[in-house]
Amino acid sequence: MKTSRISGLYSLSASDRLKMVAESADLSGDEVEAIETGGLTLHQADKMVENVVGLFAIPLGIATNFVIDGREVLIPMATEEPSVIAAASNGAKMARSGGGFVTSSTRPVMRAIIQVTGVDDPCGARQTILARSSEIAARANERDPMLVSHGGGVVGIEAEVVTTRKGPMVVVHLLVDCRDAMGANAVNTMAEALAPFIEEITGGRVYLRIISNLADLRLARARAVFLAEEIGGAEVVDGVILASALAEVDPYRAATHNKGIMNGVTAVTMATGNDTRAIEAGAHSYAARGGAYRSLSVFEKNRDGDLVGSIELPAAVGTVGGATRVHPVARASLKVLGIVSADDLGRVLASVGLAQNFAALRALATEGIQRGHMSLHARNVAVEAGAIGDEIELIASKMAAEKRINVDRARELLRDGR
């Protein structure tokens, strides 16, 4: 695509916006229709989960202005929360003059846990497991030749003895490169298949055989420079850094700071048909590693007085498997992003998380969150009060101008206007 810098996309109608996105991402008629209608038929939904009775629609929006590793990218985001997509676009807009987002990542390695109990000699069993790790890896790889053929498969075996209130246990970690899959089904299958062999060589009894959502070996990182003159000057730079400093040490603040990051990360995860619970569990457990919960991002000042933001978070997402290829809108979202690999998707998540976080911190460090957020939320409030058609924008803008955004006020304005 030529540029993601689309000023005022919000002032177009939804169908004109979709036309623009379809042109720039070269979407087919079917893909456009899927996005417009929500994509899923009841019949398709009935094949995805159990006891289906209907569909639950969530808005899909497009965040503009992103440059990631020099590439212009439009970002599909599925979210019910107003101001999230606007804020991501706003953050990305302010990152452009510093060069946009620069990313990096680790190999896409997930862990499966195998819990071995009832071992007489847990330390000895641990050593047996480590000594036979090549054999364990080979047996696991036999379960997923397709993954191995894509360059993935087991990359390591770890084993630890842990002391619990039910006595000592040996915990085996199977480290698996999942390539473009999120990998839960793949690694769970391997872990279950290995259980009898692990029991045989340790003399213990295996209970849990399951992926760990603390995906600390599958990390995505993003960094961006926000020029001081672009974001409102030195005072704003310092305000954002002060906000960051608090979130680095105070779990009460860090929880909300990270919620702000996940506003963006989860919305892209959802739009691409990935597992939002897995990505949330990964982010928050990674934020709590070492026992202290802290922020996933940090903001600092560089030598030129500009703001430098950086973020690192687990990115357990796929571009194959799960619902990613089943849900028509998820497939279209990947096409809009212009990516094919899970690694690329992880880098997008980190960039969106950082843009989202920066926009929120800038608002918090200056005018406060309510003006930007509540003026966009005002439309929901107007609808809740019973506004219809043109009344919605009218009541919403009146409430925003008065800075009195609540359902009672919306009802009063409706009564007066009708």
Ligand SMILES: CC(C)(COP(=O)([O-])OP(=O)([O-])OC[C@H]1O[C@@H](n2cnc3c(N)ncnc32)[C@H](O)[C@@H]1OP(=O)([O-])[O-])[C@@H](O)C(=O)NCCC(=O)NCCSC(=O)C[C@@](C)(O)CC(=O)[O-]
């Ligand atoms: C809300 C804005 C963006 C308004 O921002 P503004 O200052 O009114 O912006 P503007 O009119 O100068 O527009 C700047 C750019 O923002 C985007 N933008 C602007 N308006 C729209 C819109 N209607 N629809 C789509 N995009 C919009 C758009 O890209 C636009 O550029 P343009 O296209 O005009 O060249 C700003 O105040 C902001 O970024 N606020 C942060 C809001 C936020 O973080 N919301 C998340 C919900 S609050 C929360 O859950 C998290 C939190 C806050 O608790 C986290 C934390 O505590 O850390």
Ligand SMILES: NC(=O)C1=CN([C@@H]2O[C@H](COP(=O)(O)OP(=O)(O)OC[C@H]3O[C@@H](n4cnc5c(N)ncnc54)[C@H](OP(=O)(O)O)[C@@H]3O)[C@@H](O)[C@H]2O)C=CC1
């Ligand atoms: N705790 C958790 O997070 C849990 C999550 N889940 C769910 O698991 C699902 C994700 O599991 P996942 O294993 O990704 O899904 P799938 O099993 O659907 O997909 C993975 C499979 O795709 C095949 N594949 C084809 N091309 C590639 C490629 N390029 N790279 C990698 N694999 C490829 C592989 O082999 P093959 O073709 O042989 O299948 C691989 O095993 C999600 O729906 C998630 O919600 C499930 C349990 C627990």
